Amino acid sequence: MVQYSNLSSVKIYMLLSLFAVNAFGQSKNFSQEQMAKDIDILFSTIERVHPDMYAVYPKQQLEQDIERIKSELNPSGDLFYFYRQVTPLVVKLGDGHTNIYPPFRGPEDFANVPIFPLSVKLTYPDTGIFVRDDYGTIPAEAQITAINNRKADVIVQEMMNYSSGEKDFYRINKLEQLFIPLMSVLYGDSIFDIEYQFDQVNHSEHVKAISFNEYSAISSQQTGLTPSELYTFWTLPDKNIGIIEFNQFADMDKFKVFLDSTFQVLQKENIENLIIDIRKNGGGSSSLGDEMFQYISPTSFAQFGKTIVKYSDIQKDVYKAMSNREITNPNGIEIYGENQPLTELRENYLRYKGNVFLLISHRTFSSAASFSWAFKHFKMGTVIGEESGGMAVCFGDVISLSLPDTGLSYGCSYKKFYQYGATDDNIHGTLPDYNVKTEKAMEFAIDLITQRK
Helix, strand or coil, X not given: CEEECCXXXXXXXXXXXXXXXXXXXXXXXXXXXXXXXXXXXXXXXHHHHCCCCCCCCCHHHHHHHHHHHHHHCCCEECHHHHHHHHHHHHHCCCCCCCEECCCCCCCCCXXXXXXXXXXXXXXXXXXXXXXXXXXXXXXXXXXXXXXXXXXXXXXXXXXXXXXXXXCHHHHHHHHHHHHHHHHHHHCCCCEEEEEEEECCEEEXXXXXXXXXXXXXXXXXXXXXXXXXXXXXXXXXXHHCEEEEEECCECCHHHHHHHHHHHHHHHHHCCCCEEEEECCCXXXXXXXHHHHHHHHHCCCCXXXXXXXXXXXXXXXXXXXXXXXXXXXXXXXXXXXXXXXXXXXXXXXXXXXCCCEEEEEECCCCCCXXXXXXXXXXXXXXXXXXXXXXXXXCEEEEEEEEEECXXXXXXXXXXXXXXXXXXXXXXXXXXXXXXXXCCHHHHHHHHHHHHHHHC
């Protein structure tokens, strides 16, 4: 087994990075004037930074909603209250990269915040809530039907107002990570009367909230990633199959070593079938995808057809602070890559000649979705699973900011990407060759390979 990791460089889509660090505790109250001012600053900033802010939600309608929300603000409210007012407006923009981050910090500020004790899985389109792990007398895979007399589907539908994304199935998937903090932010219960069904029998259980430290242990499990699992390789020798589990596009130097080691094993052991699993992959640096294509692509390739970049003083200031480099482009829109040549295949004695199968899911997003689109477009192999969460035309490359009075943190896209060959008519992600439920995709791929022998 070959595996490498470096989580210190991974800042995107890990669960804990969704919980903003800001200058204020939840208990601090803000005046109506402060909250209204931050709402104006938030949307004026997004308008200056985002390349196509009104692509999904018309400007006039958004402006009417903003004024309505401002007029309905309470005379004062804490950070949770402000988050509840402003986040649904950002979600209406329909950009999975432009988010308000949940207002959670560390245990010193949230010691008294009651936290829901169960990690969950959500299903689409029926919006079911299932317990992920055993919790005392509530078994794993139990279906929660109600929490404190709130029906499960009602809870999920309310939470959808706080989950940004282009497609509902991606937003539902994202709620698996947001579910626990949203239970605190939306309801604030400290005791939970949970009704659930298991083995077709109805049950009820009375459970207490947990502490932030206990929650952190749950959240680490819920990401599905540990430091040893950024990319992992193993073989099924009896089936002549190699498997790469690729969970994050991170750390190019170590990824190059991983690829070299992996494809040496594939060549040495004459393994004729390779499964690449990116079902858990939420993105990162797309350059890692280009590097893997040098090992599996039969032809020249490209991940993107064109990229629209919005330059602004805000974007330039953030870039300079992060990289200590100046951007000299004039403010405004620039378009890149329309006539860009394909990336040529370099000499590579380890280039794979066998059958390649790619597993994707609704969770496959950002650079992982771009990878899957190019994989299919350039006919590198067979795609199995469910439509990717990332779209053929999508926004990305995020700058993170915080509001001056409330301290609420948010991220905003400043680029619009077109996957290679995609147009504005492609309002979908990567479509699999075999549409299979995510949890069954690996089994299906192995069976498919076995049947082909």
